[in-house]
Amino acid sequence: MNERFVILLQKYLDNQLNSDEEKELFALINNNEKLKEEFEEQKKVQEVLTKMKLKNPSHEFWDAYWTGLYNKIERGIAWIAISIGALILIAYGSIQAVEQFFRDTQTPQIVKIGTVALIFGLLLLLFSIIREKITTSKRDKYKEIQR
């Protein structure tokens, strides 16, 4: 499409054409049937769009908007704090349990070895998954689009 025509057309639709540009636009249109059709089509769509507007909600909606946002922010922070607290307690509890398990002289050595292997395997798996996530995220061209 004629780039100059597009610029002049947009200016025309926005009522921003000066008289020279207006002459230029109409000279283009009058000498080219295709451009004339494009011009008419764009004008019609613009007219229809001008008549429409996005629905405006009530005053109450706007009052509730900020309150709702405030509550969501507050609750989001509360959930983060709860998660951190739970994580610390679980980690502490797990360490205590493992310590007690290894101190226990009644437990057979083979069970202790098996438990160590299991815990080591789980930790390695967790580390591997986290590392993969981080590496993928760094290389991901579309990381701004959250999945």
Next chain:
Amino acid sequence: MNKKKLFNPGLTEREKMQFESLVKANMKRAYFVALGFLGSEDDAAEISQEAFIRAYRNFKKFDKTKNFFTWYYKILKNLCLNFIRDTKTKKNGFLEVEELNTTVDDPAEYIEKKELHEKLEKALIELDFEDREIIVLKEFQQMSYKEIAEMLKIPVGTVMSKLFYARKKLAKKLKGII
């Protein structure tokens, strides 16, 4: 409006107040942009609020000398794109015809306008996101070409050209009505 103070240990009192006033100054614009993209009032409120929450969490990273809405818009757009990709919600009459709010005496004219209104809504929602985006920003938000160019990080000429082709696609969808 709520007088409660926002809680975030990472932000100073000044930053919290600044954020609050930025939300209040931009929330209508944010909601309407989301409404244009998503076509549902409930989803628009939900997603625009979620974008504000993410903006709040990252407010330290925001360069306070820059335009807040341009920064916020990136978050909002990504959330809307994800939402559109992941959900198929019912669009619930997000446009209104100004003339229909006043009395239209002729019933035939009323029906004609209502039909056009419904078809335009459908056509807008069926447009690709990029085309819808440019129409929402220019035609419904009345943003200038310069503002849109800054927000989308494209030259003004490209904005004009994108708008031209978006209108053209819309015209194709509205063929026989306009």
